[in-house]
Amino acid sequence: MNPFAQLSVIGSLSVAAAAGTWMVQGPPITSVVTCDPATIGPDEICLSQVSGKVLWIDARARAEWEEKRVEGSALWNLNSGEDQQAMELEIATRMLEAELVVVYCGSKACDTSRHVADRARKLGLGPDVKVLHGGWDALKGSSRVK
Numbered sequence: 384m385n386p387f388a389q390l391s392v393i394g395s396l397s398v399a400a401a402a403g404t405w406m407v408q409g410p411p412i413t414s415v416v417t418c419d420p421a422t423i424g425p426d427e428i429c430l431s432q433v434s435g436k437v438l439w440i441d442a443r444a445r446a447e448w449e450e451k452r453v454e455g456s457a458l459w460n461l462n463s464g465e466d467q468q469a470m471e472l473e474i475a476t477r478m479l480e481a482e483l484v485v486v487y488c489g490s491k492a493c494d495t496s497r498h499v500a501d502r503a504r505k506l507g508l509g510p511d512v513k514v515l516h517g518g519w520d521a522l523k524g525s526s527r528v529k
Contacts, residue, residue, distance in 0.1 A: 416491065416517030426500065428485060428513035430521045438481035438510070439527075440474060442488040442499040443519065453487075453522060454529040459499050460488075471502070478508040487515040487522060 418429035
């Protein structure tokens with residue numbers, strides 16, 4: 384085989400491998416969420432500040448939560464097809480053992496996490512309840528994602 388043909392085969396295999404990786408893993412993470420504790424709202428928290436015994440609440444759709452989530456997180460979204468009482472009961476039970484509750488949804492612009500956080504605060508069970516600044520975008524690629 385001549386060198387040009389060999390180069391063509393190697394190039395084709397490289398492109399196929401890259402396309403396969405893209406299809407399985409998704410596109411590379413291109414945006415990094417920056418978070419300055421001095422500039423975020425009082426109900427928010429930066430990922431770098433999260434520590435201790437944390438209850439993570441995922442406010443995204445069930446399909447997204449099932450695909451990838453923070454390990455040990457609980458699902459509590461506001462989708463009408465979900466059993467809201469069952470989700471609230473699970474959260475209430477788990478909040479009793481938490482020092483901090485962190486709610487996240489799909490992105491910084493997503494307001495669902497704020498609504499879920501308000502509902503969690505209204506349970507009045509003790510731990511501080513915060514919204515993760517940047518939402519899922521802040522978590523992508525972190526060691527916390529399962």
